[in-house]
Amino acid sequence: MRSTAITISAAVFALLLIFAAGCTAATEEKAGSAAPSPADEAYARGLAEYGAANYRVAEERFAEACALYADAGDPDKARTARNAMFQANRTYMEYSLDTAAAEAALREKVPGITDAAITDWLENRAQKIVSENETLYFYDVAGDYLYAHPDEMQKQNERSLDFDYVARYAWSGNRSEHGPYVNPVRYEGVERLEIPFEALPSTGILKIWFPLPVETDAQRNVTVTNLSCPDFIAAGPVTTGPIGYVYYEIPVEAVNGNLVLSADIAFTSYEQIFEDIDPEKVGEYDTSDPEYLLYTKSERNIELTDAVREKAQEIVGNETNPHLQAQMIYRHIIETYPYSHVPHGSLDAREPKVAESTHMFETDHGDCGTQSMLFAALCRSLGIPARAVGGYQMLLSETPGTHFWAEYYLPGYGWVPNDVTVAEVADWVVIPEEKRSAFKDYYAANLDPTRLVIQKNVDAPMDPAIPGDAVVFRVVRQYPAIVCDTAEDDLDLLCMECFGISLEAVA
Incomplete structure (x- = not known):
């Protein structure tokens, strides 16, 4: 939940502005009532401008209110105005071109x-x-x-993409084992966050949720060692459950110089081969199971709307087998929605909230995360448990790159992966059609082992949870989440460039 003030409707924004300006007869007649402060007036104008889709002006008004509240010695209201300023900025910042x-x-x-x-x-x-x-x-x-x-x-x-390298697993003719989990690759590396000293506030507590690998069926033997600043670890490290992370609470006064957090990580990633699924052997779902309920419900970024339900039914027609339905949805996405970059920061911050899956469904724009979330939404609308898995890939190059892919659950088989985004890479190069088809077929129900999994689904919960009024990028934890009540700048946003992961395949 964000600051409740930001979610007020446009009509209420206007009324709130009138009230703050002291223009109603009732306000004028009420004896002894306190006039709104200049800070309250600036904040109310910010709300009104945001409601009117004047995001840049809203940011300026919230910044003005923040400064006025701080000068008046009201840190709580100053923080609320600061968060509103951050939110307004994130709403428009990715739309930088006239x-x-x-x-x-x-x-x-x-x-x-x-x-x-x-x-x-x-x-x-x-x-x-x-x-x-x-x-x-x-x-x-x-x-x-x-x-x-x-x-x-x-x-x-034509000259910049080595597709033979990208397709080294999909086109491999040397697969001696059958699935589902084969060809393990052991990775070792370091995660590192370095926040420049000059970016830190002078006082306060830095609350940092630092991402880590998580155990899954295909990612095993996770180890995390040499964590920095052990005295300030308040929870974790967590490497099981829905998401991997360690949580820090660091007094700013304890930091001398740049703040450096690092962790040595290692894990074994398996290639996943589910291409031999027999639809007739798929079992029945236990619709009362908590995991079934979790992964078939509508949520913050995997939204089940009537339009999505209708589209899913249109895609599958009379087919009732969940595996075949999921395969039809996979084909529909890679044939209908070309990959594109999307404004994740704006989608995450904007009010009223637009789910990532809905953004793609309505605009035809989606990258790996958005495509995977729409795949999950279409599956869920048919009663097929599905999720969007997040972390990094080392498929396009040895350097880890942020990535998402999808999984759907079949009784008797488990979580079946696919990667609609990687499948579409085959359309970016000139190759024989049979090779293009083979590549897309592979990623319909298989996955290469060049993956680092941090979370099993978007918006995965952590303990402690990120505060509801904090302005952070909530969808994924490919980067640390950073909250500091005393910071003047949006540390969570600024420090995305301060984090990196290096990995090496060692076995």
């Missing part, structure tokens, strides 16, 4: 693009937001155009 800049980005990245193509993309398909009555475009508007036009993407990837 129309002229968006057009220029398309011309630079897509040689030979026509004026008509630019106009059509910007008016009808590009991701955009309106703030202060100005249309602002998502920063990767040109990259998303390429993803939506495979012929153009193939031209640019």
